[in-house]
Amino acid sequence: MLPNKxxxxxxxxxxxxxxxxxARRFVHEHQVKRRARDNLIAGVSVVAVVALAIGAQILFFxxxxxxxxxxxxxxxxxxxxxxxxxxxxxxxxxxxPSSLAEDRTWTGTLALNGIPLGIELDGxxxxxxxxxxxxxxxxxxxxxxxxxxxxxxxFFVLQCGDPAGTGSGGPGYSYGPIENAPADDVxxxxxxxxxxxxxNAYSMGSQFFIVYDxxxxxxxxxxxYTVLGRVTSGLNExxxxxxxxxxxxxxxxxxxxxxTSITQISVQ
Numbered sequence: 119m120l121p122n123k124x125x126x127x128x129x130x131x132x133x134x135x136x137x138x139x140x141a142r143r144f145v146h147e148h149q150v151k152r153r154a155r156d157n158l159i160a161g162v163s164v165v166a167v168v169a170l171a172i173g174a175q176i177l178f179f180x181x182x183x184x185x186x187x188x189x190x191x192x193x194x195x196x197x198x199x200x201x202x203x204x205x206x207x208x209x210x211x212x213x214x215p216s217s218l219a220e221d222r223t224w225t226g227t228l229a230l231n232g233i234p235l236g237i238e239l240d241g242x243x244x245x246x247x248x249x250x251x252x253x254x255x256x257x258x259x260x261x262x263x264x265x266x267x268x269x270x271x272x273f274f275v276l277q278c279g280d281p282a283g284t285g286s287g288g289p290g291y292s293y294g295p296i297e298n299a300p301a302d303d304v305x306x307x308x309x310x311x312x313x314x315x316x317x318n319a320y321s322m323g324s325q326f327f328i329v330y331d332x333x334x335x336x337x338x339x340x341x342x343y344t345v346l347g348r349v350t351s352g353l354n355e356x357x358x359x360x361x362x363x364x365x366x367x368x369x370x371x372x373x374x375x376x377x378t379s380i381t382q383i384s385v386q
Contacts, residue, residue, distance in 0.1 A: 198327040207294075210292045213246075219239075226383070230380060233356055236350040239252070239385060240346065247293075254324055260278075267371070271370025273335070273370075274330050276356070277313055278328070278378075279323075288325065292321050296319045303335055304334050309329040309345055310327075359376065360376045
């Protein structure tokens with residue numbers, strides 16, 4: 119029997135509904151796939167950003183203040199870092215005896231660009247480091263020596279004590295061990311600490327760093343950073359006249375914009 123016009127119309131409408139449904143399903147499936155792809159890309163991007171951030175932190179803290187190359191400090195790059203030193207585990211050169219610290223607190227003045235800082239050195243908690251520092255002070259070693267490194271990107275130290283002004287110089291000897299390092303890796307504003315090479319507890323020399331704002335410096339494989347003592351006065355003036363000006367090249371780690379040197383230091 120031949121289909122009548124009504125049946126043909128219904129058939130056309132049915133085919134149209136099928137095509138519409140298929141088109142909608144195609145669009146929906148495409149959208150689902152695109153969302154999945156976008157979510158994957160976003161997830162990968164987040165992981166990449168986190169990885170980069172973690173990598174940057176590791177790099178920033180790997181050298182330590184001082185790097186003597188933050189490493190003589192914490193290789194807070196890095197960290198405060200210091201100059202080259204022999205294999206970890208032994209002193210090198212003519213290291214002053216730890217008995218010079220006399221197991222007592224030493225008080226004195228450290229002037230940067232003529233700005234006086236009151237300081238205390240804890241000979242009881244850091245006898246080797248304080249003995250070395252006292253010896254260098256009494257020998258006039260620090261007079262006129264620059265502060266070659268400033269960090270201000272979440273890590274707030276001003277590193278001084280390298281006679282070469284490059285981050286690789288020292289007194290001709292290196293020593294350890296690490297003394298009086300904070301168990302929680304937190305170095306409060308005003309902390310005076312020794313820079314060293316990353317992963318080398320016996321690489322301290324003459325380079326030290328001043329923490330001008332509360333800073334966390336992760337310990338490395340050999341520990342934290344020897345805390346010599348603290349600044350008792352004048353830190354706000356140093357911040358206002360030196361560290362607030364930032365790093366010379368606009369980065370977060372490098373020579374300070376304001377050239378800085380030790381103009382006077384004494385303890386008793």
